[in-house]
Amino acid sequence: MQNTNKLYEEIIIAGFGGQGIMLAGKLLAQTAMKSKKEVTYMPSYGAEVRGGTANCMVVITEREIASPLITQPNSLIVMNKASLEKFTPRLKDNGLLIYNSSLIDYEPQVSKTIKVLAIPADQLAIELGNHKSANMVIVGAYLQMRGIISPDTAADCLTQTIAKRHHKMLEVNKKAIYCGAKFAKEQPV
Amino acid sequence: MSEKKLICGNEAMAEAAIIAGLDAYFGYPITPQNEVTAYMSRRMPELDRVFVQCESELAAVNMVYGAVATGKRAMTSSSSPGISLMQEGISYLAGAELPAVIVNVMRGGPGLGNIAPSQADYFQATRGGGHGDYRTIVLAPSSVQELADFMSLAFDLADQYRITVMVLTDGILGQMMEPVILEKKKQRKLPPKNWALTGAKNRKQNIVRSLWLGDGVLEELNRKLQKKYDEIQKKEILCEEYEIENAEIIVVAYGIAARIAKGTVDKAKKEGIKVGLIRPITLWPFPAEQISRAAEKAKAFLTVELSCGQMVEDVRLAVAGKVHVEFYGRSGGGVPSDSEIMKEIKQLAAKR
Amino acid sequence: METVFTRTPTLKDCTTHYCPGCGHGIAHRLVAETIDELQIAPKTIGIAPVGCAVLAYDYLDVDMIEVAHGRAPAVATGIKRTNSDKIVFSYQGDGDLAAIGTAEIIHAAHRAEQLTVIFINNAIFGMTGGQMAPTTVLGQVTATSPQGRQAIGQGYPLQMSELLAILPGTVYVERCALSGVAQIKKAKKAIKHAFELQIGGANGLSLVELLSPCPTYWRMTPVEAMQWIEKEMTKVFPLGCLKNDQ
Ligand SMILES: Cc1ncc(C[n+]2csc(CCOP(=O)(O)OP(=O)(O)O)c2C)c(N)n1
Ligand code: SF4
Ligand SMILES: [Mg+2]
Numbered sequence: 210m211q212n213t214n215k216l217y218e219e220i221i222i223a224g225f226g227g228q229g230i231m232l233a234g235k236l237l238a239q240t241a242m243k244s245k246k247e248v249t250y251m252p253s254y255g256a257e258v259r260g261g262t263a264n265c266m267v268v269i270t271e272r273e274i275a276s277p278l279i280t281q282p283n284s285l286i287v288m289n290k291a292s293l294e295k296f297t298p299r300l301k302d303n304g305l306l307i308y309n310s311s312l313i314d315y316e317p318q319v320s321k322t323i324k325v326l327a328i329p330a331d332q333l334a335i336e337l338g339n340h341k342s343a344n345m346v347i348v349g350a351y352l353q354m355r356g357i358i359s360p361d362t363a364a365d366c367l368t369q370t371i372a373k374r375h376h377k378m379l380e381v382n383k384k385a386i387y388c389g390a391k392f393a394k395e396q397p398v
Numbered sequence: 399m400s401e402k403k404l405i406c407g408n409e410a411m412a413e414a415a416i417i418a419g420l421d422a423y424f425g426y427p428i429t430p431q432n433e434v435t436a437y438m439s440r441r442m443p444e445l446d447r448v449f450v451q452c453e454s455e456l457a458a459v460n461m462v463y464g465a466v467a468t469g470k471r472a473m474t475s476s477s478s479p480g481i482s483l484m485q486e487g488i489s490y491l492a493g494a495e496l497p498a499v500i501v502n503v504m505r506g507g508p509g510l511g512n513i514a515p516s517q518a519d520y521f522q523a524t525r526g527g528g529h530g531d532y533r534t535i536v537l538a539p540s541s542v543q544e545l546a547d548f549m550s551l552a553f554d555l556a557d558q559y560r561i562t563v564m565v566l567t568d569g570i571l572g573q574m575m576e577p578v579i580l581e582k583k584k585q586r587k588l589p590p591k592n593w594a595l596t597g598a599k600n601r602k603q604n605i606v607r608s609l610w611l612g613d614g615v616l617e618e619l620n621r622k623l624q625k626k627y628d629e630i631q632k633k634e635i636l637c638e639e640y641e642i643e644n645a646e647i648i649v650v651a652y653g654i655a656a657r658i659a660k661g662t663v664d665k666a667k668k669e670g671i672k673v674g675l676i677r678p679i680t681l682w683p684f685p686a687e688q689i690s691r692a693a694e695k696a697k698a699f700l701t702v703e704l705s706c707g708q709m710v711e712d713v714r715l716a717v718a719g720k721v722h723v724e725f726y727g728r729s730g731g732g733v734p735s736d737s738e739i740m741k742e743i744k745q746l747a748a749k750r
Numbered sequence: 751m752e753t754v755f756t757r758t759p760t761l762k763d764c765t766t767h768y769c770p771g772c773g774h775g776i777a778h779r780l781v782a783e784t785i786d787e788l789q790i791a792p793k794t795i796g797i798a799p800v801g802c803a804v805l806a807y808d809y810l811d812v813d814m815i816e817v818a819h820g821r822a823p824a825v826a827t828g829i830k831r832t833n834s835d836k837i838v839f840s841y842q843g844d845g846d847l848a849a850i851g852t853a854e855i856i857h858a859a860h861r862a863e864q865l866t867v868i869f870i871n872n873a874i875f876g877m878t879g880g881q882m883a884p885t886t887v888l889g890q891v892t893a894t895s896p897q898g899r900q901a902i903g904q905g906y907p908l909q910m911s912e913l914l915a916i917l918p919g920t921v922y923v924e925r926c927a928l929s930g931v932a933q934i935k936k937a938k939k940a941i942k943h944a945f946e947l948q949i950g951g952a953n954g955l956s957l958v959e960l961l962s963p964c965p966t967y968w969r970m971t972p973v974e975a976m977q978w979i980e981k982e983m984t985k986v987f988p989l990g991c992l993k994n995d996q
Binding site: 235238239242247248249250251252254273275276277278280369 | 402404429430513569570573574575576577654657658660661662664733735736737
Binding site for chain 2: 800804818819845849850852875878879881882884893894895896903904
């Protein structure tokens with residue numbers, strides 16, 4: 210685990226409605242809380258969501274959090290092209306970009322200081338038998354890349370994050386988190 | 399049950415109100431506070447308490463009027479357009495001296511506006527809003543934890559003074575999730591509700607009213623109300639003072655704006671600027687004395703709001719011309735960013 | 751090539767913000783076609799509600815006004831009383847007309863205002879995220895009736911058309927459904943009749959209720975939503991003409 214004294218992680222997760230963007234953000238927030246960090250989670254809401262895009266902001270630190278809103282994230286997770294184009298210009302130097310290469314078929318142009326991971330989240334999720342777990346694949350990959358919190362904690366937090374009526378999906382989502390982490394570990398960055 | 403829970407502001411308020419002994423909730427859906435209504439629709443029946451989805455905010459505030467008149471703890475919640483509709487009822491609550499709690503999760507206005515966060519209902523909330531010479535206590539939390547903590551405070555204040563307490567917050571705080579501790583707070587020592595409509599058994603009839611036609615009677619009531627408001631102003635002001643001892647610039651902000659500004663104050667201090675923050679927690683009664691005191695030493699004030707400048711008028715009244723009061727605000731859903739506030743602070747510092 | 755079908759001019763050439771399978775789009779088209787067939791576009795003033803159809807002025811190319819939630823019939827009264835030569839219609843959802851605006855619609859009808867009202871009954875508050883409406887049917891699960899609507903405590907589905915039909919101030923009340931080609935054709939005829947009455951100076955309010963799908967908050971596919979209207983909604987809200995005085 211990296212030294213987290215100066216930790217001020219600002220993450221934006223974005224995609225379209227139905228990709229489980231909010232759930233991914235909530236899981237990150239729950240996991241951060243379990244790991245004794247300070248955390249805020251801010252969803253886009255209302256009519257914005259009707260338009261088909263969805264995004265959320267998660268701030269993870271070790272001290273009091275000022276604003277839950279993020280203008281310049283240091284980590285960006287994008288699940289579709291529109292989100293990639295909207296948010297990538299805001300990414301901080303030395304930041305991290307993780308994108309869903311199942312739906313984004315070109316290499317994003319970003320500054321050399323930015324770490325980039327392309328992960329075929331949909332494809333990996335389909336291989337696991339549940340297309341809807343692409344969000345969990347990407348959470349696993351993020352946790353692995355950042356090394357702030359362990360994917361094990363995220364797997365443990367699933368029960369609190371996922372609504373009870375969907376608890377039959379716990380196992381496959383757990384697998385998806387580990388699958389994403391494994392994929393990230395094996396990539397040369 | 400003091401374990402931390404990750405929960406959004408709207409649900410935190412709802413659960414905290416339930417813990418504080420809420421007997422009845424009345425509401426009408428409106429974004430961005432729908433989570434309160436949805437939460438109540440689930441939890442209140444589970445606890446065998448009252449939940450009603452009303453046909454309008456006009457109905458909601460009047461159902462509250464009825465429930466609190468019988469001595470129960472009742473509340474409603476809404477967002478700006480709905481709160482405007484409630485003003486008639488709030489005026490009646492004031493006239494009849496009934497204790498009610500009303501939450502306003504502010505959104506952009508005027509009119510239908512939008513559903514983005516805003517602080518543009520400050521005037522409406524702190525000046526009474528409806529007709530007549532009255533006040534409501536206005537609490538302005540700046541975190542999800544405070545949203546929860548202020549619910550029991552709101553009910554206690556309402557019961558103690560027989561007054562409407564408004565919890566004034568915004569779309570960001572309502573929607574965002576943060577770890578919170580939800581626990582039962584120690585209740586204040588409260589006067590008995592011997593005015594409540596409980597059935598005139600072995601006592602004289604009780605009447606709840608706001609119509610006073612007799613010669614001078616209404617004036618007398620108004621004097622009594624003012625005395626009560628004076629007492630509240632003496633005893634109930636809440637305000638956070640942050641790093642103001644040696645500050646030359648004082649930022650004044652409440653709610654979400656204060657929270658953002660606090661981060662900026664920290665950064666500015668690191669750059670050697672002598673800056674502090676005053677955060678009014680009660681917007682009425684307003685911490686005028688604290689601001690006036692700070693104005694003796696500071697060289698300039700900066701008020702930051704999610705509006706075109708409303709609280710800044712109270713700040714200017716309190717500063718009373720001693721030093722310059724600058725304003726920075728965003729409106730209609732805009733939120734002042736850390737860097738925008740920093741720019742304002744630096745400009746003020748450069749003028750020194 | 752011969753043109754066999756074109757978009758009616760009053761319906762603007764743009765994509766709407768409605769969800770796939772939503773009934774609002776169909777209702778807009780029927781209103782637009784009616785206005786064009788009756789050639790009244792230059793003298794029509796429309797009132798958009800607060801609800802999913804709040805942006806109706808972006809889709810209907812006539813003069814339109816946006817009003818506070820539920821207040822359309824009052825605003826319409828103000829417009830019509832001061833402009834008797836204009837054709838004035840309000841377009842309202844079931845939250846707008848049957849909850850917050852109940853007083854306004856009842857009193858507009860009671861005063862026999864010469865207005866045309868298009869009432870979209872989708873048994874839900876669409877815009878705010880799927881809460882219970884006064885028209886929500888018993889047992890229906892919504893964001894604020896998580897156990898399904900119970901008559902005791904949450905009330906019975908409110909039959910506004912029946913209620914309005916008994917008032918002497920209404921001249922025409924009909925309930926139709928947007929659940930299939932045949933029904934939609936009937937709806938079109940009803941809407942046209944309602945406008946014609948106003949044009950002819952009929953002494954009262956004409957209202958057409960349209961049972962309309964909201965696949966999003968009924969949590970159904972568009973096809974299932976159409977079927978649900980026919981199977982479930984029409985049981986509580988029977989189709990047909992409730993009143994035709996002229
Ligand atoms: C005074 C006020 N209260 C609440 C709202 C929030 N609100 C907007 S639309 C709506 C209900 C919409 O339902 P309906 O009229 O059935 O239209 P639909 O979206 O289903 O077409 C509500 C409660 C508001 N805009 N103004
Ligand atoms: S929420 Fe329902 S009524 Fe609103 S646009 Fe979508 S389908 Fe139509
Ligand atoms: Mg509706």
